[in-house]
Amino acid sequence: MDPKERMKIPRQPMPEQDPKERVSNFYEVPHGYTPELAMEEAKRCIQCKKPLCVAGCPVNIDIPWFIRLVAEGKFVEAARKIKETNGLPAVCGRVCPQEDQCEKVCVIAKKVEPVAIGRLERFVADYEREHDEVTIPDIPPWTGKKVAIIGSGPAGLTVAGDLVKKGHRVTIFEALHKPGGVLVYGIPEFRLPKKIVEAEVDYLRRMGVEIECNAVIGKLETVDELLSNGYDAVFIGTGAGLPYFMNIPGENLVGVYSANEFLTRINLMRAYLFPEYDTPVLKGKRVVVVGGGNTAMDAARTAIRLCPEEVKIVYRRSREEMPARIEEIHHGEEEGIKFELLTNPLRFIGDEEGRLRAAECIRMELGEPDESGRRRPVPMKGSEFTIDCDVAIIAIGNGPNPLIPHTTPELKLTKWGNIVVDQETGRTSKKGVFAGGDIVRGGSTVILAMGDGRTAANSIHEYLTTGKW
Amino acid sequence: MFEIVEKRELAHRVCLFRIRAPLIARKRRAGQFIILRINEHGERIPLTIADSDSEEGTITIIVQEVGKTTSVLCSLKAGDRLLDVVGPLGKPTHIENYGTAVCVGGGIGCAVTYPIAKALKETGTHVISIMGARTKNLLILEEEMRSVSDELFIATDDGSYGHHGFVTAVLEELIGEGRKIDVVIAVGPVPMMKAVSSVTRTNGIYTMASLNPIMVDGTGMCGACRVTVDGQTKFVCVDGPEFDAHQVDFDELIRRNRTYLKEERIAMEELTYHEGPRCYEKKGV
Ligand SMILES: Cc1cc2nc3c(=O)[nH]c(=O)nc-3n(C[C@H](O)[C@H](O)[C@H](O)COP(=O)(O)OP(=O)(O)OC[C@H]3O[C@@H](n4cnc5c(N)ncnc54)[C@H](O)[C@@H]3O)c2cc1C
Ligand SMILES: Cc1cc2nc3c(=O)[nH]c(=O)nc-3n(C[C@H](O)[C@H](O)[C@H](O)COP(=O)(O)OP(=O)(O)OC[C@H]3O[C@@H](n4cnc5c(N)ncnc54)[C@H](O)[C@@H]3O)c2cc1C
Ligand code: SF4
Ligand code: SF4
Ligand code: FES
Numbered sequence: 001m002d003p004k005e006r007m008k009i010p011r012q013p014m015p016e017q018d019p020k021e022r023v024s025n026f027y028e029v030p031h032g033y034t035p036e037l038a039m040e041e042a043k044r045c046i047q048c049k050k051p052l053c054v055a056g057c058p059v060n061i062d063i064p065w066f067i068r069l070v071a072e073g074k075f076v077e078a079a080r081k082i083k084e085t086n087g088l089p090a091v092c093g094r095v096c097p098q099e100d101q102c103e104k105v106c107v108i109a110k111k112v113e114p115v116a117i118g119r120l121e122r123f124v125a126d127y128e129r130e131h132d133e134v135t136i137p138d139i140p141p142w143t144g145k146k147v148a149i150i151g152s153g154p155a156g157l158t159v160a161g162d163l164v165k166k167g168h169r170v171t172i173f174e175a176l177h178k179p180g181g182v183l184v185y186g187i188p189e190f191r192l193p194k195k196i197v198e199a200e201v202d203y204l205r206r207m208g209v210e211i212e213c214n215a216v217i218g219k220l221e222t223v224d225e226l227l228s229n230g231y232d233a234v235f236i237g238t239g240a241g242l243p244y245f246m247n248i249p250g251e252n253l254v255g256v257y258s259a260n261e262f263l264t265r266i267n268l269m270r271a272y273l274f275p276e277y278d279t280p281v282l283k284g285k286r287v288v289v290v291g292g293g294n295t296a297m298d299a300a301r302t303a304i305r306l307c308p309e310e311v312k313i314v315y316r317r318s319r320e321e322m323p324a325r326i327e328e329i330h331h332g333e334e335e336g337i338k339f340e341l342l343t344n345p346l347r348f349i350g351d352e353e354g355r356l357r358a359a360e361c362i363r364m365e366l367g368e369p370d371e372s373g374r375r376r377p378v379p380m381k382g383s384e385f386t387i388d389c390d391v392a393i394i395a396i397g398n399g400p401n402p403l404i405p406h407t408t409p410e411l412k413l414t415k416w417g418n419i420v421v422d423q424e425t426g427r428t429s430k431k432g433v434f435a436g437g438d439i440v441r442g443g444s445t446v447i448l449a450m451g452d453g454r455t456a457a458n459s460i461h462e463y464l465t466t467g468k469w
Numbered sequence: 470m471f472e473i474v475e476k477r478e479l480a481h482r483v484c485l486f487r488i489r490a491p492l493i494a495r496k497r498r499a500g501q502f503i504i505l506r507i508n509e510h511g512e513r514i515p516l517t518i519a520d521s522d523s524e525e526g527t528i529t530i531i532v533q534e535v536g537k538t539t540s541v542l543c544s545l546k547a548g549d550r551l552l553d554v555v556g557p558l559g560k561p562t563h564i565e566n567y568g569t570a571v572c573v574g575g576g577i578g579c580a581v582t583y584p585i586a587k588a589l590k591e592t593g594t595h596v597i598s599i600m601g602a603r604t605k606n607l608l609i610l611e612e613e614m615r616s617v618s619d620e621l622f623i624a625t626d627d628g629s630y631g632h633h634g635f636v637t638a639v640l641e642e643l644i645g646e647g648r649k650i651d652v653v654i655a656v657g658p659v660p661m662m663k664a665v666s667s668v669t670r671t672n673g674i675y676t677m678a679s680l681n682p683i684m685v686d687g688t689g690m691c692g693a694c695r696v697t698v699d700g701q702t703k704f705v706c707v708d709g710p711e712f713d714a715h716q717v718d719f720d721e722l723i724r725r726n727r728t729y730l731k732e733e734r735i736a737m738e739e740l741t742y743h744e745g746p747r748c749y750e751k752k753g754v
Contacts, residue, residue: 175688177506177513177553185690214555216688220492241690245702252695252702252721254728261691269512269685275739278512278537279685280732354724401689403707 003046011113012041019334023304026189026272029331033123035075042071045115048107053117056105058451059085063102063117070120079128082121087161088154088450090129090196093122095187096447097325129199136206140167145464148173148231150217150404153181154446155237155437157200158453159460160209166461169208171231173215178268181239182438183446185268186260186295188302191328194267218403223433233432233460236419237453240398240438246290250348251394255282255356259291259299259395266302284391287311288359290345291395292322293443297329299393300337311337312387316344316364316377342366342377346384348392358386400439408433418442426456431469434460470550471505474527479609480602482534483577484543485519491526493518493556499588500562500581500679500711503530504687506553507541514538515684515706518557519580520587528556531580531609537736558687559710562677566592568651571643572618573636573665575601575657579610581679582656587617595619597643597650601636601657605629637664644672652677655714659723666714678714680705682722683729696722 014037016022016030033041045067053063061082069078082089096102098118106114128134145168149156152174160170178184180197205211217223217238226234243258245251262281265271269279283306289299292315304311313332315322318341322329333339342364349358363383366375400417412420412429419428419435426434436452438444463469475487493503502517520529534540545551562585570589574582579600590596598618602608603626615621622639623631632639636657644650653676655665662678669676682694682705689707696705699716703709 175555176686177555214553216555216558219557220496241688243690243692245692245695247702252697252725254725258692261685261693264685264691270510274732275735277510278736280729280736282728353727354721403688 001043006044006046007108007112009040009044011044011116012037012119014116014119019336022190023335024307026305028193029190032126033119035073035127038070038075038120038123039073041116042067042120044108045071046108052105052107053102053115056102058101058447059454061085061102061121066124067115067117067120070124075124075127076131076133079124079133082124085454086121086447086450087158088200088446089121090125091154091183091192091200092447092450093118093120093125094192094196097445099326101447129196134199134203136203137165139164139208142169143167143464145169145232146171146230147233147235147460147464148226149235149237150223151175151181151237151239151437151439152179152201152211153237153239153437153449154183155239155449155453155456156181156235157204158450159235159237159434159436159457161204161207162454162457163460164204164207164209166457168461168464169210171210171212173217173221174211174213175216176268177213179211179213181237185264186298188263188267188298190301190305191298216403218407223404223408223430227432232464233434235426235453235456235460236404236428236433236435236439237437237449238401238404238439240443241401242399243394244397244399245394246345246396248345248347250350250356253348253350253356254354255284255390256348256392256394257282259289259295259393260398262299262393263295263302272306281306282391284308284389285310286387286389287391287393288345288387288389289313289393289395291315291397292317292324293395293397294324294328295397296393296395297324297332299395301328301332301335303391303393304335304337308391312340312389313337314340314343314345314359314361314387316342317374318342318366321374340387344377344379345392349386356390356392358388359392360384360386398438398443400442404439416442424455425459426452427459427469432463470552471554473545473547473549473551476545476547479531480607482543483531483607483609484534485529485531486542486545487522487527487529488551488554489526490528490554490556491523493554494521494526494528495523497521497528497557498561499564499584501557501559502687502710503528503554503556504558504684505542505551505555507538507545508552511541511552512538513553513685513687515558515681515687517581517584517679519583531577533577536733537740540737540740555687558706560708562588562654562711564588564592565594567594569595569597569649571597571599571640571650571653573599573601573640573653573655573657573661574614575636575655575661576603576607577609578655578657578661578679579608579614582654583610583613583617585654585656586614590617590619597648598622599624599636599639600631601625601661602630603627635664636661637668640665640668644668644674650674653714654679654711659719659726662714662717663719666717666719670715676714677711678717679710680712680717680722681710682725696725
């Protein structure tokens, strides 16, 4: 087939659950490609000599190569090709913002829709897992070195996988009772089924990675204690787990949640299955979600599945500025989520029992661009109005959790409290200690956290073999 | 899995457990707590570490049955295992020789004042303890408290033992006698802490309260445990659990602790429905 013919094939849609059905369940929304759809979509790739897509992927997956394998029906080989550079393809294929990364720069995107790289990645990873084709690589003999990894999010999991394959002994310490970080407590089941994360974690365990849950480093043991108790290096991948609030009146009323709390109750603690599971959550009749990012969309789409009368997203800028993925906004709209754009809450109003009753808001207009290059929202005088609500979810971002920095004074921090590292190596200011992911970057993405993990694993390996800092 | 090595009933619906958790036992200090989850369907609940034995590798918790999780917990026996125990969480109590300290423990709060009184006693602080309970057979840890206190007062609401009345009456009496008190530590039901706090505020005595909001993770990640202290929002699990009582918005804490009243009732109904009349209902009064 010549490129012209290939580009005539339309981008293959991914079958998904009907919105009417899915708003009352937590099953995954898209069903994924069938082998036929995947092979058809793979044909659309023109196999560029200079594949821009590869440069658009933070971990530089050999995209044309794996897509060619898909087109030939060699799905398992394709999965293995991806795994050379990306340890969590079933996760990334689902949650990567592909439209801003690999697919954004896909060469054919100039003329037609880009190749559905993410969907293909997801398909081959699922295929490999569902057909029991996942194989455990040979693990070299123990080097005699031990590494402690703090946090089991995508950054920590990546470091663990890379280092164990190089023959080091690896222990992950995780504060919560389940490993996975945001992948288990934040991103909802309908976007990333927890069994996929479990399978990835299980794979690491089979390679010999030890995982200690219920271990809050900084409390149970400090970084210094880990280093003096037999660990030769430490990686800090503790994420951005400190929810920001708006500091407006009424924020501590009953019914006002941080997105972290709301999502943790539902994802990690399974409050949507209450009382079968013991953890409760307020479902609400009218729910307001404040924010415009992925977290806000996840909170809103989760809230609507608890069957309230109404879920509204309140965001202070306009739709164009919403940082959430377009696909997620689209999914949310289909599910019936309403948007109050260019609107900002001023205060929450409660009843005499301290329960949330309404949010007083003000309309905004866009002024001059700010540091982020986006036009700054400014309040319009006299435009105050109230939205009735009994649950409000604050999803305006997270800061770095200070537990480890506070107990490890030698770590250099930014003024926001993020750990400072050398970009090329992931080294912190403390010998033998590396860091990556959201604790370094602030809120970012799964794939960038994994990229940091890869970088750190390489330099940890170098440090362990040469002893040089 | 965390094994229960000993279980004892201290009073009606109050049980003591010693749990094998060697790392926590080695690290914990007075004032800190754990979060546990009994089984896969369970809720995460915070409980104070009342004592520990680092040689034996155990921690002691004292639990009052108030809802589903604490009831299920109190139905467990020695040899049973808990799925998850995480800790030690929270900041340890600031312990120094204060001169004279009054430890006020109401009900299950005595489980929290006990380790604090013990640590204070070791610094040479003169420890006066006031223990309160609704009625005599709800009083816990009397012997233990006696062993770490220089003076001990008991108050019961119904007068069945010790002073007839509230702990605040005993405290006011001490203050009225002109006793020099350098610090008061108050732990118990929120209304009790609020009452103690208003007594000491008028007398200008520095007072610490150990707060018990609803929690989820216990690491500062969710914000469920937020309280207002001196007009600012604090997370009790990482900034506390102890705060300057005179600055705490107790009314807000009371309201926030009532968030799930309806759900708590449903959970208890489920429990009795599924498991029939349970042992805790038959347990000796
Ligand atoms: C709701 C939500 C939706 C998102 N959606 C997307 C998306 O669609 N696509 C995307 O690319 N990105 C998304 N992100 C961002 C992405 O999840 C994060 O950038 C990524 O998970 C960061 O990975 P990490 O490994 O640095 O940390 P995390 O995933 O945050 O994991 C950190 C882990 O460390 C543990 N920990 C913290 N402190 C300690 C301690 N002291 N001791 C032991 N363990 C500790 C935590 O419990 C946690 O498990 C989303 C984020 C949220 C919150
Ligand atoms: C830092 C900290 C230390 C604690 N230490 C102890 C301890 O040593 N021993 C002990 O018995 N309890 C302690 N608690 C309280 C304990 O966590 C709660 O009793 C428990 O979570 C109730 O769970 P449940 O499912 O049995 O009851 P639920 O069904 O959740 O609640 C039943 C009733 O109990 C009350 N309640 C609910 N949550 C709390 C709470 N957080 N604090 C106080 N009352 C509550 C309410 O009146 C509620 O209606 C502590 C709490 C905190 C935050
Ligand atoms: S990992 Fe993400 S950016 Fe890279 S190819 Fe896959 S979907 Fe694209
Ligand atoms: S840029 Fe697009 S068409 Fe070119 S190799 Fe990559 S995926 Fe294929
Ligand atoms: S319990 Fe989650 S922040 Fe304190």
